[in-house]
Structure formats: structure tokens, C-alpha cells
Amino acid sequence: MSSLDLPENPLIGALLRVPAQAIHRRIIAELHRVGFRDLRLPHMGVLQYPGPDGSRPSTLAERAGMSKQAMNQLLQSLARLGYLSRGNVQEDRRARLVRFTARGRAAWAKIHEILVDIEAEWRTTLGENDFRRLKALLCKVWVSDLVP
Secondary structure (H helix, E strand, O other): OHHHHHHOOOHHHHHHHHHHHHHHHHHHHHHHHHHOOOOOOHHHHHHHHOOOOOOOHHHHHHHHHHOOHHHHHHHHHHHHOOOOOOOOOOEEEEEEEEEEOOOHHHHHHHHHHHHHHHHHHHHHHHHHHHHHHHHHHHHHHHHOOOOO
């Protein structure tokens, strides 16, 4: 969505969703460019911050706002592609934890690099003060009662 497409008085949901979706599309495009061509946009539900490594599938499902069944399908896909594995927790054999493989850690490192580049671009476009303020306001929302 370009600035020409901005509706009059857009709601906060759209103002947060549109940039987030653009960031996810950029991450996938850049990952494809460097050889992670099998990753797709739906995988971002698993690969979003803070990442899946050491998490339970139910936690990932909740974080992504999707059903456990849908999350398990994404996890199976990423396991088949060699990005992660799932294993039992020693204390509770019924519980499973997700772990990155070496390929998963490499993709995760690249995602971090891409996000650093995006932040630099936003800082340049918005200016240092506005970027710092935007980030501070988003952090304030993150830790507030606005985010359950």
C-alpha cells in the first residue's frame, strides 16, 4: 500500500497490520534471494520474533493467533524442509519442544540481518527522532494492558 492508497482516518489495526505484512513479505523475498527458497509467507507465523527455538507448539500457536492444528501443520512443514525438529521434554514425555536445526539457525540469523536493514531504512526515512519515538511508543504498547 503506497501513501496514495492511505484511506482517510485509517484505524490503528490497519496502520499496524500493513507495515507488518510488508516486513514479512520483504523477509521472505530476501530469504529466497539468499537461498532459502522453500520458505513461504505462512512460515512467518512460526519464524516471528522471538522465534520458535525452545518453545512448545501450543505457545507458538497462541503467539501467532492460530489453532494448534494449523501451527502443527506449519511445524511439520518446517521440519520436513530441515529448519527445525521437535522433541519430547524430559520432565513431561507428552510435551514437545521445537528446536532449530543448523539450517533453521542460519535462516533465523538472516531474518535478524534483514530486520536490522529494515530498521536502518525506516530510521533514514522517518528521521532518527521520529524513528526512536515510534519504537518507544510501540514498546510502550507491547508492555501495556493493550496487549494481552
